[in-house]
Amino acid sequence: MKIQQIKKITGKIKIETGLHIGASTDALEIGGMDNPIIKDPMTSLPYIPGSSLKGKMRSLMEWKLGKISINGSLCSCGAEDCPICRVFGAGISREKDQDAKRRGPTRLIVRDASLSQEFIDKADLIIEEKSENSINRVTAEANPRPLERVAPGVTFDLEIVYRVLDTGDGGAKDEELFKTTVIESLKLLQNDYLGGGGSRGNGKISFIDLKDEVGTPISFS
Secondary structure (H helix, E strand, C coil), X not given: CEEEEEEEEEEEEEECCCECCEXXXXXXXXXXXXXXXXXXXXXXXXXXXXXXXHHHHHHHHHHHCCCCCCCCCCCCCCCCCCHHHHHHCCCCCHHHXXXXXXXCCCCEEECCEEECHHHHCCCCCCEEEEEEEEECCCCCCEEEEEEEEECCCCEEEEEEEEEEEXXXXXXXXXXXXXXXXXXXXXXXXXXXXXXXXXXXXXXXXXXXXXECCCCCECCCX
């Protein structure tokens, strides 16, 4: 087994409706925001964690391929030919070590998406506070809950790396999965939502200016 090729996807993630990816409130101050977004501790600028992107891509592909178990847990079959485990990785038990050796390591690497350069000097303008209410169904009393979001129109820089491994087929299977699993999961995500509150209008995104490692445009058609 060896690395046959390193494929890369670069581009931008454009926020179409306010994006909320929550941060810890362990250090919440009096008068502070109850539902803050995650920010870089060094710059205080918002970013999109690679784990959030990769997790959502994986989840959507699991739904599409019927890999969601009855209890809602993620796919961890560890099978050599499983697109989910081969591309995104799998947590497997000791008795499946041989499957892991045949399958090889996780192919997909999703970087944290940093705020695009053109928005760094507008940090004070790109974060909004959305007020939501939960309603007591008996008393009709409203319970306000402010939510911090990245405003629509903001973009983040996307970088995804994909390792094509030669497992005896010259990398043909991984090449196929790049199109049918990685590209397809991005398409599914664009038609779904990222972060929290998607059913309430949050988290619609679009991918723009996607290109591969040699600069060839990538489309979802």
